[in-house]
Amino acid sequence: MAYNSVYVCVTVLFFSTLISSQLLQTCRLIRSTSDLPVLTSEGDIMIGALFSLHDTVLESPPSFTEEPHPTQCSGFNFRTFRWMQTMIFAIEEINRDKRLLANLTLGYKIYDSCSTPFHALRTALALMNGNEGGTGKPKCRGRVPVVIGDGGSTLSLVVARFLGVFHVPQVSYFSSCACLSNKLEFPSFLRTMPSDFFQVDALAQLVQHFGWSWIGTFAGDDAYGRGGAQIFNDEVTKLGACIAFYEIIPKNHDQTEMSRIVKRIRETGTRVVLVFALEQDARALFWEALQQNLTSIQWLASEAWITAAVLSTPEFHSILQGSMGYAIRRADIPRLQPFLLRLHPSKYPQDPFVVQFWQEMFKCSLGTSTSIRPPCNGSEVLANTGNIYSDVSQLRISYNVYKAVYAIAHALDSMLHCEPGKGPFAGGSCPNSSSIQPWQLLDYLKHIHFTNDFGEETKFDRNGDPVAMYDLINWQLIGNGEVRYATVGRFDETMQPKLVIEEKNIIWNGNQRQVPTSVCSTSCPPGTRKATRPNFPLCCFDCIICAAGEVSNQTDALECEKCLPEFWSNTRRDTCIPKLVEFLSYNDTMGITLLAVALLGSCFTLAVALIFVLKRHTPLVKANNSELSFLILSSLWLCFLCALAFIGQPTSWSCGLRHTAFGIAFSLCLSCILGKTMVVLMAFRATLPGTNVMKWFGPLQQRGIIFLCTAVQLVICCTWLSVAPPVPRKLMTRETARIILLCDVGSPLAFSLVLGYIGLLAAVCFLLAFFARKLPDNFNEAKFITFSMLIFCAVWIAFVPAYVSSPGKYTVAVEIFAILASSYGLLLCIFTPKCYIILLKPEKNTKRYLMSKSNSERKY
The missing domain is CATH 1.20.1070.10 (Rhodopsin 7-helix transmembrane proteins)
Known part of the structure; x- marks a missing residue:
C-alpha cells in the first residue's frame, strides 16, 4: 500500500503539472497511459467516459526502475457493460435527433477504470492527455471537454479532485456520497444520482410514517456507510425515535466481531434494522444473521443493496423477504434492448471490450481454445441468454447514464444557441462554438433545465445534485421462488407530499400484511395510548391501539375514551363516526x-x-x-x-x-x-x-x-x-x-x-x-x-x-x-x-x- 500511495502521488503531481502548464509549446506523449484499452467514436464534440467494466486490477507492484507492464483487469461486470452501451445508445440517438445539436455530432472516448482508485485516476489522465496512442505528432487539443463517470463514490472522489483542477465538468451516474456535494472540494462535479442526504431524509420519513421508534443501525466501514448512517441517526432522533444500537460492519468481516454485532439485535429487542452499507458488507452481515437464525427482523435497505442480485439468492430468502428500501427511479427506455442485443465480435472488431464480453458471456474463447474454455463456434445468440446485461426490467443506473448524456447534449445545445450580448459570461458574451472550453460547458451544465421524453425534469441544484426521486422497493417472493422488486411507493422531492406509500401492496418480513411495530417511542399517535415499560429507557413505552369503540384524538393520550352508543371508532381510532346502519335492503x-x-x-x-x-x-x-x-x-x-x-x-x-x-x-x-x-x-x-x-x-x-x-x-x-x-x-x-x-x-x-x-x-x-x-x-x-x-x-x-x-x-x-x-x-x-x-x-x-x-x- 505504501508503494501504491507514493506512486499515485508522484503520478498525480507529474501529470497535473504537465497538463495544466499553459507555457508548454509542445505536447509530450505520456507512455504510462498508452496501454489502456479505449473505445473511441469520432464526433464534432468528444465526450469522455469512465466505467468500471472489471472488478479488480491484476498488476505487479511498481519498481520505479522500469516502465510498468500493461495493466490487466479481471472480473468482467455485465451490468456495468450495459451502462456503457446505454451511453453509446443515447449518443447515437442524439446524433439522429434533428432537434438537438442539429449541426453537430457527438463522439466518445470510453475507458475502463477497473473499480480501483489508482486505475480510475490513470484513465482520467488519459482523457486529459488527449492522445489516443497513435503514430505521428500528439494532439493536445484532443482533450475531452466533459467526462461521464465514474461509478462508485470512492472512484469519483479521486477523479473529481483531479478534474476539478482544470474545471472539467464531471457527471457521475452512480456516486451518491453526500461528501461530493461540497463545491469547495469538488467544484466541477455533478451527478444524476441523488445525494445520500436525500436518501437519508426519505428513510427518516419512512420510519416516521410507520411509527417505528426503536431502530437499530448497521453501517459499512467506509465514507458511504459511516456518513449515511450517522446522518440517519441524527435525523430520526430529531423526529423523536430512539437508536437501539449503532454498529460498524468490519471490512475484514471478522467472524467474532460479526457474531457480536448480530447478537446486539436480540439484546436490544428491536424489530426494525437499517443496513447502510455496500452489498458485499451487507452480504456478510446477512450471512451471520442466517447462521444465528435471525428471521424476524424487518430490514431497511440503503440504495446500495436494495436491488443487489447477489443478495436475492434463495439462501437469503428466509431473512430478507419483505425487506424495504429506496432505489433510484427506473424507466423503460424504448429500443434499448434491441440495441444491446446487436453486439457480435465480427461486427465490432475495433471494440476492445466486446471480445471480453463475448468470452465471459458464453464461457468460450475467440482465440486459441484452452483447456478451460472451448472455442466460440459463432452460433452464439445474445437473445437466448438470461444474463443481467440484456435485462431491461430494472433500468435505474442505466437511466442515470442516459440522463447524463442528455444533460450534456442540452448544455451543448444551449451553448450553440447563445445570442451575442445575452450570454452568461462577462459583457453578455457567448462561448466560441468552434473551441468549447470545459469551464464554459460547466457553467451551462449547472443551469440546464429540461424535461425528457419520459416526462421527468432534469436539472442540478447549487451543489450539482439532481432532483431526488426514489422508488420504494419491497422484496416479495413470487411463485417460482424468485425475488420480485415490487414498487410500493415513491419519494419525490418536488411533490407534496414527498412520500407516498401503497401500504396495501406491502408484504412485510415473514410474509405478513400487518405493519411490524417497534415498541420504543417518544410519542404515541392519535388512536393509541401510552403504556410504560419497566426497566427500559424513558423514551421507551408501548403504544397500545385503542380498543374498538374507543378513541384518542391527541398525541400521548394516557387513556382512550369510549364513543357514544350511536357512534363507533374509525380505523385509526382517532375519532368517533356514526355507526353503519344494517338492514336487509333491495341493494345487497x-x-x-x-x-x-x-x-x-x-x-x-x-x-x-x-x-x-x-x-x-x-x-x-x-x-x-x-x-x-x-x-x-x-x-x-x-x-x-x-x-x-x-x-x-x-x-x-x-x-x-x-x-x-x-x-x-x-x-x-x-x-x-x-x-x-x-x-x-x-x-x-x-x-x-x-x-x-x-x-x-x-x-x-x-x-x-x-x-x-x-x-x-x-x-x-x-x-x-x-x-x-x-x-x-x-x-x-x-x-x-x-x-x-x-x-x-x-x-x-x-x-x-x-x-x-x-x-x-x-x-x-x-x-x-x-x-x-x-x-x-x-x-x-x-x-x-x-x-x-x-x-x-x-x-x-x-x-x-x-x-x-x-x-x-x-x-x-x-x-x-x-x-x-x-x-x-x-x-x-x-x-x-x-x-x-x-x-x-x-x-x-x-x-x-x-x-x-x-x-x-x-x-x-
Whole structure:
C-alpha cells in the first residue's frame, strides 16, 4: 500500500503539472497511459467516459526502475457493460435527433477504470492527455471537454479532485456520497444520482410514517456507510425515535466481531434494522444473521443493496423477504434492448471490450481454445441468454447514464444557441462554438433545465445534485421462488407530499400484511395510548391501539375514551363516526336474491292458476273443487308477495304489515287445504253404506270452515295491532360497529299465537291428510297434501332455532326463507301432479279414469 500511495502521488503531481502548464509549446506523449484499452467514436464534440467494466486490477507492484507492464483487469461486470452501451445508445440517438445539436455530432472516448482508485485516476489522465496512442505528432487539443463517470463514490472522489483542477465538468451516474456535494472540494462535479442526504431524509420519513421508534443501525466501514448512517441517526432522533444500537460492519468481516454485532439485535429487542452499507458488507452481515437464525427482523435497505442480485439468492430468502428500501427511479427506455442485443465480435472488431464480453458471456474463447474454455463456434445468440446485461426490467443506473448524456447534449445545445450580448459570461458574451472550453460547458451544465421524453425534469441544484426521486422497493417472493422488486411507493422531492406509500401492496418480513411495530417511542399517535415499560429507557413505552369503540384524538393520550352508543371508532381510532346502519335492503345480494325468488314463486302461482282457468272444464279440475283450488292459489300468491314486506328499511307501516300479512295469508291457505283434506277424507267415508256425511261438507260448509279458521287468525292479528303493534327499533350495543334496524314484534305473546295458530292448522291438515293418504283412488290428493304438510312443518320447526340464533339482517332473511320454502312446498306438492296430468298426460284427465279404482285395488 505504501508503494501504491507514493506512486499515485508522484503520478498525480507529474501529470497535473504537465497538463495544466499553459507555457508548454509542445505536447509530450505520456507512455504510462498508452496501454489502456479505449473505445473511441469520432464526433464534432468528444465526450469522455469512465466505467468500471472489471472488478479488480491484476498488476505487479511498481519498481520505479522500469516502465510498468500493461495493466490487466479481471472480473468482467455485465451490468456495468450495459451502462456503457446505454451511453453509446443515447449518443447515437442524439446524433439522429434533428432537434438537438442539429449541426453537430457527438463522439466518445470510453475507458475502463477497473473499480480501483489508482486505475480510475490513470484513465482520467488519459482523457486529459488527449492522445489516443497513435503514430505521428500528439494532439493536445484532443482533450475531452466533459467526462461521464465514474461509478462508485470512492472512484469519483479521486477523479473529481483531479478534474476539478482544470474545471472539467464531471457527471457521475452512480456516486451518491453526500461528501461530493461540497463545491469547495469538488467544484466541477455533478451527478444524476441523488445525494445520500436525500436518501437519508426519505428513510427518516419512512420510519416516521410507520411509527417505528426503536431502530437499530448497521453501517459499512467506509465514507458511504459511516456518513449515511450517522446522518440517519441524527435525523430520526430529531423526529423523536430512539437508536437501539449503532454498529460498524468490519471490512475484514471478522467472524467474532460479526457474531457480536448480530447478537446486539436480540439484546436490544428491536424489530426494525437499517443496513447502510455496500452489498458485499451487507452480504456478510446477512450471512451471520442466517447462521444465528435471525428471521424476524424487518430490514431497511440503503440504495446500495436494495436491488443487489447477489443478495436475492434463495439462501437469503428466509431473512430478507419483505425487506424495504429506496432505489433510484427506473424507466423503460424504448429500443434499448434491441440495441444491446446487436453486439457480435465480427461486427465490432475495433471494440476492445466486446471480445471480453463475448468470452465471459458464453464461457468460450475467440482465440486459441484452452483447456478451460472451448472455442466460440459463432452460433452464439445474445437473445437466448438470461444474463443481467440484456435485462431491461430494472433500468435505474442505466437511466442515470442516459440522463447524463442528455444533460450534456442540452448544455451543448444551449451553448450553440447563445445570442451575442445575452450570454452568461462577462459583457453578455457567448462561448466560441468552434473551441468549447470545459469551464464554459460547466457553467451551462449547472443551469440546464429540461424535461425528457419520459416526462421527468432534469436539472442540478447549487451543489450539482439532481432532483431526488426514489422508488420504494419491497422484496416479495413470487411463485417460482424468485425475488420480485415490487414498487410500493415513491419519494419525490418536488411533490407534496414527498412520500407516498401503497401500504396495501406491502408484504412485510415473514410474509405478513400487518405493519411490524417497534415498541420504543417518544410519542404515541392519535388512536393509541401510552403504556410504560419497566426497566427500559424513558423514551421507551408501548403504544397500545385503542380498543374498538374507543378513541384518542391527541398525541400521548394516557387513556382512550369510549364513543357514544350511536357512534363507533374509525380505523385509526382517532375519532368517533356514526355507526353503519344494517338492514336487509333491495341493494345487497341477499335482498335481491330473495326478491327474485319471491317474484318467481308468484309468477309460478299465476301460471298454475292460468292453467286451471284454461282447463277448468276438464274432469281433473272439476274433481278437485276448482273453487278451493283457485282460493289456495290466490292465498299462495299472497304468501309469496308478503315476503316482499320483509325487505327494505323497517317502518311503522312495514313492521305492522310483515307478520300480520304472512299470518293471515298462510292461515287462509292452510284453511283451504284443511277444507280440501276434510272433503277428500269424508268423500271416501260417504261411499260406505248408510253414511250421509257429505251433507255436512258441501260448498257452503267448506266456505264456512275457511272463513272461521281465517277469522281466528284475523282476530289475533287485529288484537295484536291494536294492543302492542310491531314497531321499528334500533339495536345498538357498544361492542359492535353497526346499528341494526329491525322490527320489534311488540307483543311476543301475539307473535307466538300467530305462529302457533299456523302450526295448529298445519298439524291438523297433516293428520287428516295422513289418514287419507292410502285411500284407493287413481288420483289420491291426500297423499300430496301429506307431503306438502310434511315439508311445511319441517321448514317451520327448523325456523325457530335459526331465527333465534341469526344476527342482524340474517334474522329477517331466515324468516323470508321459511315463508318462501313453505310456499314453494305447498305449490309444488299440491299442484305439480295436477299440472303434470293436465299438460302431459291428457289421457288420464277423464272422468272414467278418475272414477275407476287404482290398479293396485283391482288386484284385490
